[in-house]
Amino acid sequence: xxxxxxxxxxxxxxxxxxxxxxxxxxxxxxxxxxxxxxxxxxxxxxxxxxxxxxxxxxxxxxxxxxxxxxxxxxxxxxxxxxxxxxxxxxxxxxxxxxxxxxxxxxxxxxxxxxxxxxxxxxxxxxxxxxxxxxxxxxxxxxxxxxxxxxxxxxxxxxxxxxxxxxxxxxxxxxxxxxxxxxxxxxxxxxxxxxxxxxxxxxxxxxxxxxxxxxxxxxxxxxxxxxxxxxxxxxxxxxxxxxxxxxxxxxxxxxxxxxxxxxxxxxxxxxxxxxxxxxxxxxxxxxxxxxxxxxxxxxxxxxxxxxxxxxxxxxxxxxxxxxxxxxxxxxxxxxxxxxxxxxxxxxxxxxxxxxxxxxxxxxxxxxxxxxxxxxxxxxxxxxxxxxxxxxxxxxxxxxxxxxxxxxxxxxxxxxxxxxxxxxxxxxxxxxxxxxxxxxxxxxxxxxxxxxxxxxxxxxxxxxxxxxxxxxxxxxxxxxxxxxxxxxxxxxxxxxxxxxxxxxxxxxxxxxxxxxxxxxxxxxxxxxxxxxxxxxxxxxxxxxxxxxxxxxxxxxxxxxxxxxxxxxxxxxxxxxxxxxxxxxxxxxxxxxxxxxxxxxxxxxxxx
Amino acid sequence: xxxxxxxxxxxxxxxxxxxxxxxxxxxxxxxxxxxxxxxxxxxxxxxxxxxxxxxxxxxxxxxxxxxxxxxxxxxxxxxxxxxxxxxxxxxxxxxxxxxxxxxxxxxxxxxxxxxxxxxxxxxxxxxxxxxxxxxxxxxxxxxxxxxxxxxxxxxxxxxxxxxxxxxxxxxxxxxxxxxxxxxxxxxxxxxxxxxxx
Numbered sequence: 001x002x003x004x005x006x007x008x009x010x011x012x013x014x015x016x017x018x019x020x021x022x023x024x025x026x027x028x029x030x031x032x033x034x035x036x037x038x039x040x041x042x043x044x045x046x047x048x049x050x051x052x053x054x055x056x057x058x059x060x061x062x063x064x065x066x067x068x069x070x071x072x073x074x075x076x077x078x079x080x081x082x083x084x085x086x087x088x089x090x091x092x093x094x095x096x097x098x099x100x101x102x103x104x105x106x107x108x109x110x111x112x113x114x115x116x117x118x119x120x121x122x123x124x125x126x127x128x129x130x131x132x133x134x135x136x137x138x139x140x141x142x143x144x145x146x147x148x149x150x151x152x153x154x155x156x157x158x159x160x161x162x163x164x165x166x167x168x169x170x171x172x173x174x175x176x177x178x179x180x181x182x183x184x185x186x187x188x189x190x191x192x193x194x195x196x197x198x199x200x201x202x203x204x205x206x207x208x209x210x211x212x213x214x215x216x217x218x219x220x221x222x223x224x225x226x227x228x229x230x231x232x233x234x235x236x237x238x239x240x241x242x243x244x245x246x247x248x249x250x251x252x253x254x255x256x257x258x259x260x261x262x263x264x265x266x267x268x269x270x271x272x273x274x275x276x277x278x279x280x281x282x283x284x285x286x287x288x289x290x291x292x293x294x295x296x297x298x299x300x301x302x303x304x305x306x307x308x309x310x311x312x313x314x315x316x317x318x319x320x321x322x323x324x325x326x327x328x329x330x331x332x333x334x335x336x337x338x339x340x341x342x343x344x345x346x347x348x349x350x351x352x353x354x355x356x357x358x359x360x361x362x363x364x365x366x367x368x369x370x371x372x373x374x375x376x377x378x379x380x381x382x383x384x385x386x387x388x389x390x391x392x393x394x395x396x397x398x399x400x401x402x403x404x405x406x407x408x409x410x411x412x413x414x415x416x417x418x419x420x421x422x423x424x425x426x427x428x429x430x431x432x433x434x435x436x437x438x439x440x441x442x443x444x445x446x447x448x449x450x451x452x453x454x455x456x457x458x459x460x461x462x463x464x465x466x467x468x469x470x471x472x473x474x475x476x477x478x479x480x481x482x483x484x485x486x487x488x489x490x491x492x493x494x495x496x497x498x499x500x501x502x503x504x505x506x507x508x509x510x511x512x513x514x515x516x517x518x519x520x521x522x523x524x525x526x527x528x529x530x531x532x533x534x535x536x537x538x539x540x541x542x543x544x545x546x547x548x549x550x551x552x553x554x555x556x557x558x559x560x561x562x563x564x565x566x567x568x569x570x571x572x573x574x575x576x577x578x579x580x581x582x583x584x585x586x587x588x589x590x591x592x593x594x595x596x597x598x599x600x601x602x603x604x605x
Numbered sequence: 606x607x608x609x610x611x612x613x614x615x616x617x618x619x620x621x622x623x624x625x626x627x628x629x630x631x632x633x634x635x636x637x638x639x640x641x642x643x644x645x646x647x648x649x650x651x652x653x654x655x656x657x658x659x660x661x662x663x664x665x666x667x668x669x670x671x672x673x674x675x676x677x678x679x680x681x682x683x684x685x686x687x688x689x690x691x692x693x694x695x696x697x698x699x700x701x702x703x704x705x706x707x708x709x710x711x712x713x714x715x716x717x718x719x720x721x722x723x724x725x726x727x728x729x730x731x732x733x734x735x736x737x738x739x740x741x742x743x744x745x746x747x748x749x750x751x752x753x754x755x756x757x758x759x760x761x762x763x764x765x766x767x768x769x770x771x772x773x774x775x776x777x778x779x780x781x782x783x784x785x786x787x788x789x790x791x792x793x794x795x796x797x798x799x800x801x802x
Contacts, residue, residue, distance in 0.1 A: 191801075191802035192798065192800075192801035192802040193798060193801070194798045194799060194801065194802070195802075197798070212797070212798055238802075239801065240801060241733055241800045241801050241802055242729075242733065242800075242802075243729050243730055243731050243732075243733045243800075244731050245731050245732055245733060245800055245801055246801065247797065247798055247801035248797050248798075250801075302731050306699070307695065307696070307699065308696050308699040308700060308703075310692060310696070311692070347681075347684075348684050348685060348686055349681040349682075349684040349741075349743060350729070350741075351726050351727060351728055351729045352728075352729050352730070352731075352733070353695075354686045354687075354688040354691035354692055354695070355688065361682060361683075362685055364688075396682075562683070565673065565675070565676040565679050565682065566675070566676040566677075566678055566679070566682070567673070567675035567676045570675065
């Protein structure tokens, strides 16, 4: 008898587990293939909801996750339909579980766009997850600017051998509108374009050896710009190597030497940059066409002037001739809405040139920087509408360089740590109306999901204008089954899924949602003051105060720069310098987001 | 005066050798090897070993061999050169590469004074071609081919990577010591996008 009762209980369990079910998870809580919160987000774990109820400002996105449990192996489908006439647009992505190279378990990040209704097999055959119990989907709801405030309802439906399950969705659209302009330039950096060939081998094959000159190649570059633009970011591609080799698509073709050096052809350059500089590459995006705000120039010690003539009149002639032609070309084309960056990326250690262009440590290298300022000034006509910024990426010697390179450098990309204990330096640079950003790495997927919010919030709290992910397009050789965590990639090649474009990841989505909140918060500060709004946000975010975002100056900051090493910027120094109250966890941004929307609602009333 | 005479002699010799070495794009590996060998022969005469010995600063040499478990970049972050000898030598290497009319790099390699069996590339050039350089390494174990050239003072053609040829040639100082070597390198099919990073 007890045996029979036990068997009955077992049958009940089997029947429950074979039944389809569907849950709503917040954007910041990621599931593993078994349907449990991933370890990094577990502190924020909460039971899945049976419905979605979110608020959103217009001209922005609101996101949530649908965790589908088809119950049985075999065919399943997912659909999403709005009730009545749809003013909002939903885009659904299947979340890919990355098999890690380390023992961290399978984490979702890459988002594969799906067409609705979505039909597939469970478990998803291509993801090859053993014993998969759930398939999560990311849902982006776009709220257009003209959408009328009110509640919009829809339903997500899961159908499988385990039955049919529905998840009601209600989005309350507020009267508030997210500004078009960002308060932080979120930059995603990359180097050259050979990585595109590695990421899209099928496309290379189809272009029959002509990949780098093909329409598909330029379309792909523009697609990378578009994906970052749509996620409120920008994209940089550095077009030259450590010894000055310039990729053909990054520079006009030049010919001649000495005073005879001139631009021979703009063909490739214009194919690459024309649609980016006039904004047409962004036609059809939700944010609309707009010229890229920043771009690297190909200028380096070997281009446009050959280093063989360094220090001689010929070097100056070659530099001035070609840079003057560039200025004229941009002016005549009307490409005057972009800030062009003259930036030196080389380092002595790579043995191409005798001075450090990047992360200067030796004061004597300033001489080279000053000479390029002289050359640039000579090449640029007075009153030109073309804006060429002279950019330097600094960390070791930020304080001195900011002081002594006034009038030379006017775009600073600073290591966050030194700048955070140099409030006077930050003020100095801003008082000179110079562009100031900070740079850093990208949190891996194995970190709490919302650690990425720090990349947007920190520059805003420091009062600087941007953040650079030093490398954002390189998720690794095999991000699908041998994933190293994505510290250098926020997007993935879509070719595996038949998409000849990059596809986004969860971290990129979370970052975008923070950026749009900050754009809104900045606008709200007109009513409550920036200090009040910032204080309200960071108190809710990690129980900190605005002053906590600045660091105490550590003793090492007063030692000669050549006595410092990387350990001086390590945890021990940070312990001394840091005042920040608490670390960031999954869900940290949610109270800040709610606060911003609350303020926005009050303004609208 | 003596110095100026020597400089003038070198310049004339350079032009003479340049005229002889100027070549059409190579049609095969043998022709490529031959063109590079001519550049290497010229380079051995033109590159001044005394100047090369002054390129890396003494401080950088000390740091190149330092290890710090708390700072894996201690060597690179302290790498430094004396600009004047560097520029003088680099310009010569660049001119040597122009002796042929196809993409060619002339790299300067030197053994480390303070660690036996280690060699560093001191100057690389625009195409960043090399069959020996390991990206990001300040110095590395000396390849046997380089050891051979340093010992014999004879040029040596090396094919390690398919389609790429390096000719190694000795660089001597005023005492007649072989203090470094040139890697004159090119590939059969130049890649316009390689090393743009």
